Amino acid sequence: MNEHPKSGQPVEIEGVVAQGKLQRLLDVLPEDLRSEMMPLWQSIRFSPGDVLIEDGEVADRIGFVTDGFLAMSKTLQDRHRHIIGLITPSDMFGRAFNGPSGYRIEALSDGAVLTCDRQKFEAIIARSHEAERLFLLSILDELDAAxxxxxxxxSSKVVERLASLLIILSRHKYRTLEGTAHAPIQLNLHIHIKRVDIAHLLGTSPESLSRAFHQLERTGAIRIVTPYDVELANLERLIEISGNSLEMRDE
Amino acid sequence: MNEHPKSGQPVEIEGVVAQGKLQRLLDVLPEDLRSEMMPLWQSIRFSPGDVLIEDGEVADRIGFVTDGFLAMSKTLQDRHRHIIGLITPSDMFGRAFNGPSGYRIEALSDGAVLTCDRQKFEAIIARSHEAERLFLLSILDELDAAxxxxxxxxSSKVVERLASLLIILSRHKYRTLEGTAHAPIQLNLHIHIKRVDIAHLLGTSPESLSRAFHQLERTGAIRIVTPYDVELANLERLIEISGNSLEMRDE
DNA sequence: CGGTCGGTTGAGAAGTTTCAACGCCTGTGG
DNA sequence: CCACAGGCGTTGAAACTTCTCAACCGACCG
Structure with a gap:
C-alpha cells in the first residue's frame, strides 16, 4: 500500500487503481484525512444481476465503480422494470448525505467497485472544505447527466434514443473527442449489457431495440460485430440521427 | 407552510415573501451573513416567453421562483424544442458553483422570482458551512426530481406520462398528501402553462397531449374545467394509470 | 442431445405523429 | 360596435412507429 500518495499519484487499493472522481477526491484531502480514509476502502467484484443496494434500503456503504456497469433501477407493481440511469466507471453511488435509496442499485455486467462505509466517508469529507466542495461539484455533474x-x-423515436446512448457511451470511453467529430475515426464499443437492460434504459422493448440497432446498421451509422461489440462507423451520421441533442463536450 | 428550524421569521423582500428553500437557507445563515445577503435580493416579475438565462450563457444571477412556472428548455437545430424540466415555486435556478447554463431558462407562465448576484451569493454561502450543506442537500433533491x-x-404511453405529471404537480401544490391518497378528495390544479409547453415537457405533440387529457377525463380520473384548470376527481385511478411509478412522498 | 438464455424476426394490434381543418376567445382596427 | 385575424385547444384521418405475442436460431451447458 502506498505510504504517501502525493497529488496526482495513482492510489491503489487491493490491486485496484482508483480513477477519476475518487482519485480527485483523495488528491484534495489533506494528508491526515487521506491516511484515515485509505484503509476504509475495499474492492468488491460484481456480476450481472447482483443487487448492491435494495430499493428503499438505507445504504450503509457508498462506492465508486472502477469497472463494468451498474444501474439504478426500479421495478413497479405491474412488474414493469425501468432503468433510470447507468453508473459507469468513475461514478459514485450510494446516497452520501442523503436518505434511503429511491431505487435499486444492480449490476448489469461484470465489474468491480471500491466501497467505503458511508458514515465514515461522510464524516471525513465533511471535515475538509475542499473535499466537500468537490463532492458538491460531482453531484452537479450527476445532475447534468440526469x-x-x-x-x-x-425524443419519441427509439433509433434517436439509441443513437444518443451510443454517443454518450462513446464519450464516456473516449473523453478526448472534441473537434474530432468530423474525422473518419472508428470507435469500438464493447458494452457487456444485455439487450433487455438497454431496452429498459431507453424505455422500450427488446424487440424494438433490436430493430433500432439493425436500422442504425442499415443506414451505415454503426456496424454490429457481435451484440456486445459495436463499431461506430459513421459518427457524424449517428449524431445526425440522434437529433443533434448532444454536445460532444468533455467532462 | 413549513416549519422554520431557527428564526422562523418570514422574510419579506420588495413585498414578496421568501418561501421554501430560500427561507430555509436564510434561516440557517448566521445573523451577519444574512444581513449581508438581504439587500442583494431583488424581486422580478416574468411573463410567458421571457428568457431569463440564455442557453450557453454564464449566468450572472441566481434566483428562486416565488410564483409561476419557469422551464429549462433547449431548442435543437431542427427547430425541435425540448423542455427538460419545470422550475416551480421554491425551486432555485442559475447554476451556482457551476459553469455556463446548458439550457435556456424561460418563463411558461406569469410569475415572479427573487434573484441575487450569483458570485456574491456563492461567496456568502461558502462562508457558512451549514448553508453550504443545505445547498448541497437541495441539489440532491433536484437530482432526485430529475x-x-x-x-x-x-413510460411509453402519453396518458401515463400525463397522469404522472398531474400527480407530481399536485404534490407540489399540496405537500401534505401522504396517507390521504385513498380519500375521495378533489384537488384542483390551476396550471397556466400552454398545452404546447406541456407537450414538449412530456416529449409528445400537442395533439397527442390533448387526446391524453380527454382520455383521462373519459376514464373519470380528472375533470377538465378549463384547459388551465383541472380537477383531480379520482386520484386513485390517476395513480393507477400513471403506472404506480410515483410515491406520494413528502418533500 | 435437449434445455435454456438471449437476440432476432414476423405479423397484427395499439398508440403516436403529422397535416389539415375547425371552433372559441380575445384583442384590434375599421 | 362589429368584423376579422391570430393564438390556442381540439378533432379527424392517414401514415408511421412501436408494442405484443409468437416463433426461430445460435451459443452455451449440463
Whole structure:
C-alpha cells in the first residue's frame, strides 16, 4: 500500500487503481484525512444481476465503480422494470448525505467497485472544505447527466434514443473527442449489457431495440460485430440521427 | 407552510415573501451573513416567453421562483424544442458553483422570482458551512426530481406520462398528501402553462397531449374545467394509470 | 442431445405523429 | 360596435412507429 500518495499519484487499493472522481477526491484531502480514509476502502467484484443496494434500503456503504456497469433501477407493481440511469466507471453511488435509496442499485455486467462505509466517508469529507466542495461539484455533474438523459428520453423515436446512448457511451470511453467529430475515426464499443437492460434504459422493448440497432446498421451509422461489440462507423451520421441533442463536450 | 428550524421569521423582500428553500437557507445563515445577503435580493416579475438565462450563457444571477412556472428548455437545430424540466415555486435556478447554463431558462407562465448576484451569493454561502450543506442537500433533491422525471419519461404511453405529471404537480401544490391518497378528495390544479409547453415537457405533440387529457377525463380520473384548470376527481385511478411509478412522498 | 438464455424476426394490434381543418376567445382596427 | 385575424385547444384521418405475442436460431451447458 502506498505510504504517501502525493497529488496526482495513482492510489491503489487491493490491486485496484482508483480513477477519476475518487482519485480527485483523495488528491484534495489533506494528508491526515487521506491516511484515515485509505484503509476504509475495499474492492468488491460484481456480476450481472447482483443487487448492491435494495430499493428503499438505507445504504450503509457508498462506492465508486472502477469497472463494468451498474444501474439504478426500479421495478413497479405491474412488474414493469425501468432503468433510470447507468453508473459507469468513475461514478459514485450510494446516497452520501442523503436518505434511503429511491431505487435499486444492480449490476448489469461484470465489474468491480471500491466501497467505503458511508458514515465514515461522510464524516471525513465533511471535515475538509475542499473535499466537500468537490463532492458538491460531482453531484452537479450527476445532475447534468440526469438532465441530459431527460433530453434523450424526450425524443419519441427509439433509433434517436439509441443513437444518443451510443454517443454518450462513446464519450464516456473516449473523453478526448472534441473537434474530432468530423474525422473518419472508428470507435469500438464493447458494452457487456444485455439487450433487455438497454431496452429498459431507453424505455422500450427488446424487440424494438433490436430493430433500432439493425436500422442504425442499415443506414451505415454503426456496424454490429457481435451484440456486445459495436463499431461506430459513421459518427457524424449517428449524431445526425440522434437529433443533434448532444454536445460532444468533455467532462 | 413549513416549519422554520431557527428564526422562523418570514422574510419579506420588495413585498414578496421568501418561501421554501430560500427561507430555509436564510434561516440557517448566521445573523451577519444574512444581513449581508438581504439587500442583494431583488424581486422580478416574468411573463410567458421571457428568457431569463440564455442557453450557453454564464449566468450572472441566481434566483428562486416565488410564483409561476419557469422551464429549462433547449431548442435543437431542427427547430425541435425540448423542455427538460419545470422550475416551480421554491425551486432555485442559475447554476451556482457551476459553469455556463446548458439550457435556456424561460418563463411558461406569469410569475415572479427573487434573484441575487450569483458570485456574491456563492461567496456568502461558502462562508457558512451549514448553508453550504443545505445547498448541497437541495441539489440532491433536484437530482432526485430529475431522476423521477426520467422514470416518468420512460413510460411509453402519453396518458401515463400525463397522469404522472398531474400527480407530481399536485404534490407540489399540496405537500401534505401522504396517507390521504385513498380519500375521495378533489384537488384542483390551476396550471397556466400552454398545452404546447406541456407537450414538449412530456416529449409528445400537442395533439397527442390533448387526446391524453380527454382520455383521462373519459376514464373519470380528472375533470377538465378549463384547459388551465383541472380537477383531480379520482386520484386513485390517476395513480393507477400513471403506472404506480410515483410515491406520494413528502418533500 | 435437449434445455435454456438471449437476440432476432414476423405479423397484427395499439398508440403516436403529422397535416389539415375547425371552433372559441380575445384583442384590434375599421 | 362589429368584423376579422391570430393564438390556442381540439378533432379527424392517414401514415408511421412501436408494442405484443409468437416463433426461430445460435451459443452455451449440463
Amino acid at each position: 438532465r441530459e438523459w431527460v433530453m434523450v428520453l424526450g | 431522476r423521477e422525471w426520467v422514470m416518468v419519461l420512460g
